[in-house]
Amino acid sequence: MDKLIITGNGPVDGEVWASGAKNAALPILCATLLADEPVVIGNLPHLQDITTTLELLGRMGVEPVMGEKMTIQLDGSQVKDCHAPYELVKKMRASILVLGPLLAHFGHADVSLPGGCAIGSRPVDLHIRGLEAMGAEVRVENGYIRAQVDGRLNGATIFFDTVTVTGTENLLMAATLASGTTVLENAAREPEVVDLAECLIKMGARISGHGSDTILIEGVERLHGAYHDVMPDRIETGTFLVAAALSRGKVRVRSTRADILEAVLAKLEEAGARITIGDGWIELDMEGRRPRPVNIRTAPYPAFPTDMQAQFVALNAVADGTSRVVETIFENRFMHVQELNRMGAKIALEGNTAMITGVERLSGAPVMATDLRASASLVIAAMMADGETLVDRIYHIDRGYECIEEKLQLLGARIRRIPG
Numbered sequence: 001m002d003k004l005i006i007t008g009n010g011p012v013d014g015e016v017w018a019s020g021a022k023n024a025a026l027p028i029l030c031a032t033l034l035a036d037e038p039v040v041i042g043n044l045p046h047l048q049d050i051t052t053t054l055e056l057l058g059r060m061g062v063e064p065v066m067g068e069k070m071t072i073q074l075d076g077s078q079v080k081d082c083h084a085p086y087e088l089v090k091k092m093r094a095s096i097l098v099l100g101p102l103l104a105h106f107g108h109a110d111v112s113l114p115g116g117c118a119i120g121s122r123p124v125d126l127h128i129r130g131l132e133a134m135g136a137e138v139r140v141e142n143g144y145i146r147a148q149v150d151g152r153l154n155g156a157t158i159f160f161d162t163v164t165v166t167g168t169e170n171l172l173m174a175a176t177l178a179s180g181t182t183v184l185e186n187a188a189r190e191p192e193v194v195d196l197a198e199c200l201i202k203m204g205a206r207i208s209g210h211g212s213d214t215i216l217i218e219g220v221e222r223l224h225g226a227y228h229d230v231m232p233d234r235i236e237t238g239t240f241l242v243a244a245a246l247s248r249g250k251v252r253v254r255s256t257r258a259d260i261l262e263a264v265l266a267k268l269e270e271a272g273a274r275i276t277i278g279d280g281w282i283e284l285d286m287e288g289r290r291p292r293p294v295n296i297r298t299a300p301y302p303a304f305p306t307d308m309q310a311q312f313v314a315l316n317a318v319a320d321g322t323s324r325v326v327e328t329i330f331e332n333r334f335m336h337v338q339e340l341n342r343m344g345a346k347i348a349l350e351g352n353t354a355m356i357t358g359v360e361r362l363s364g365a366p367v368m369a370t371d372l373r374a375s376a377s378l379v380i381a382a383m384m385a386d387g388e389t390l391v392d393r394i395y396h397i398d399r400g401y402e403c404i405e406e407k408l409q410l411l412g413a414r415i416r417r418i419p420g
């Protein structure tokens with residue numbers, strides 16, 4: 001297993017670019033299963049999760065054709081086997097996103113249950129209930145979701161008890177080929193859902209209301225080929241901004257968007273950052289100041305994202321005062337806390353709340369990456385800690401951060417990978 005070694009060396013200063021968003025790219029790759037013709041996706045990030053998805057699509061018979069600059073062509077009409085095996089689904093929960101497209105296009109799907117993961121139990125009951133409401137027969141047996149429908153799915157009105165991002169995406173994709181109109185109520189409003197909807201519209205889908213909590217889909221008989229560029233990664237962007245903020249430094253992130261990061265930018269300003277926004281870039285400058293502590297409560301978009309919680313715990317760990325961070329989405333998303341405490345942070349956990357007393361300096365230590373964003377928080381904390389930090393199990397970070405060492409080196413970090 002690869003490890004990262006980071007030697008703390010003071011304030012971040014530099015310029016870096018944001019890659020395409022993992023959480024938009026994954027559903028969009030799965031959406032290509034809905035079309036009868038090749039769909040070309042551009043601005044794909046070079047990530048382990050993308051490789052896993054392409055492997056999964058390949059097992060189904062869809063052969064990716066690689067183009068220049070991370071452009072990939074996929075043809076849904078090549079599907080021969082509507083089966084998503086456990087050995088691939090276990091690597092990446094987002095594999096569940098093949099369920100809706102396979103069922104809608106081919107009338108059946110056999111997808112391994114994703115199971116729990118480090119950040120919580122993450123059930124998929126709302127995906128299944130929604131497909132049943134659209135007329136599918138779904139059985140869960142031997143660890144697999146086996147779904148089928150006679151003819152087309154039927155449009156339905158579906159109310160989500162809980163806001164679910166991939167649940168909304170799965171049903172949105174399924175509804176594009178259903179007979180009649182589907183209304184998704186209490187739908188996720190995340191920008192990645194909007195990006196998926198924009199791609200589906202280019203493929204011929206009839207969708208309105210995406211970006212609000214009510215999405216209307218008028219089913220069509222077939223979807224055709226299209227070209228779509230994946231949106232920039234707001235969580236990767238936010239991670240670079242926090243790296244600069246906690247190190248009292250300065251960063252400019254290019255190829256990104258500020259309009260999808262409002263809650264995060266507001267908290268960074270509250271922490272004392274000067275933020276400047278330009279055409280496709282965001283600049284953060286702490287002007288040498290130590291960050292002020294900021295209270296955070298995670299919630300569905302447009303509120304503060306759970307995927308930025310760990311990075312803000314790291315920021316608060318070195319802030320000048322005390323703060324509270326409340327996690328409301330996942331029941332077990334504080335595993336970075338004990339690792340940050342090993343680096344000298346003072347964080348106490350009470351249920352879903354972290355109480356943080358900022359310290360002036362952290363110190364390097366051997367730590368364990370436990371999930372994707374937890375790993376990112378340890379890496380950025382290590383960049384300003386005294387001495388050397390060894391981050392083990394970094395395969396988590398490779399799921400979601402493209403060229404992490406190269407990009408952080410652009411910001412002045414002393415970071416290197418030790419292949420394991």
Ligand SMILES: CC(=O)N[C@H]1[C@@H](OP(=O)(O)OP(=O)(O)OC[C@H]2O[C@@H](n3ccc(=O)[nH]c3=O)[C@H](O)[C@@H]2O)O[C@H](CO)[C@@H](O)[C@@H]1O
Pocket residue numbers: 023026093094120121122123124125126127128162163164165166167192306307329330331
């Ligand atoms: C690939 C991708 O896009 N992943 C993102 C997606 O995950 P994902 O889509 O898996 O997360 P959800 O939005 O579904 O989860 C939100 C909450 O709903 C619950 N729930 C969800 C589905 C369901 O059928 N039943 C149920 O109870 C979950 O346990 C959780 O408590 O949104 C999360 C919340 O913004 C992000 O952290 C992930 O980065």
Ligand SMILES: C=C(OP(=O)(O)O)C(=O)O
Pocket residue numbers: 023093094307372373400
């Ligand atoms: C939790 C995340 O991803 P996933 O849903 O793919 O596990 C994430 O991107 O922070």
